[in-house]
Amino acid sequence: MIWRRAAMHLLVSSVVVTLIGVCAWADLTVQNRGAEQLVIDGGSKGVVPFPHYLHQSILKDCNVCHTLFPQEQGGINRLKTEGKLVKQQVMKKHCLKCHKRLKREGSPSGPTTCTKCHVKDKK
Ligand code: HEC
Numbered sequence: 001m002i003w004r005r006a007a008m009h010l011l012v013s014s015v016v017v018t019l020i021g022v023c024a025w026a027d028l029t030v031q032n033r034g035a036e037q038l039v040i041d042g043g044s045k046g047v048v049p050f051p052h053y054l055h056q057s058i059l060k061d062c063n064v065c066h067t068l069f070p071q072e073q074g075g076i077n078r079l080k081t082e083g084k085l086v087k088q089q090v091m092k093k094h095c096l097k098c099h100k101r102l103k104r105e106g107s108p109s110g111p112t113t114c115t116k117c118h119v120k121d122k123k
């Protein structure tokens, strides 16, 4: 009877291993990372080119940004027009907050001066 239990164990564990493998594979292939480079509408101040993949690889966690706004091009703007985000909220409470903190800590940070983010004449 021992061999039957052993065989059962083997069967169950190989099914589990296969399932884990399939899930990991599905997660990697299904996840849509969006565009490598994005342009955020900065309203009157001019557009903000945004290196998306750079942030994904540095920050690792999508939710750092995507709990505040959706994984959608123009999503920030849509929430602003719907009144769910106020103008400059993402910039001040999010982008700049992180860049300034890293700068204070002496770590590599993104830009903190207006014109480094808002490029003129691109609209
Ligand atoms: C540092 C912030 C940040 C992080 C981290 C981040 N994103 Fe984004 N993502 C953005 C911004 C900004 C936009 C554009 C929003 C807009 O246009 O209003 C965006 C848009 C998107 C879009 C829609 C754009 C397109 O090209 O279709 C997808 C999909 C997306 N993100 C997926 C992800 C995934 C998956 C991760 C994690 C691996 C991730 N993002 C991490 C900031 C981020």
Ligand code: HEC
Pocket: 040, 041, 042, 043, 044, 045, 048, 076, 086, 087, 088, 089, 090, 091, 092, 095, 096, 099, 110, 111, 112, 113, 114, 115, 116, 117, 118
């Ligand atoms: C790290 C990049 C970054 C820096 C630095 C930055 N901004 Fe922004 N700014 C953004 C982003 C992204 C938006 C769009 C999202 C939002 O409204 O929060 C924005 C939006 C704005 C808006 C809102 C425009 C509108 O009509 O909705 C104004 C005004 C503005 N910025 C002014 C400034 C000024 C002034 C400075 C310098 C003190 C500055 N920004 C620095 C990224 C930046």
Ligand code: HEC
Pocket: 040, 048, 049, 050, 051, 054, 055, 058, 059, 064, 090, 091, 094, 095, 096, 098, 099, 102, 108, 109, 110, 111, 116, 117
């Ligand atoms: C949680 C931290 C964090 C947040 C949030 C964040 N950034 Fe950054 N950003 C970084 C870091 C780290 C770098 C890379 C610094 C380096 O390695 O040179 C960076 C770099 C950048 C650069 C310069 C890229 C280059 O090629 O030099 C831009 C532009 C930028 N960020 C814009 C933004 C905008 C716009 C937002 C908001 C939508 C944002 N960031 C949100 C951490 C953040």
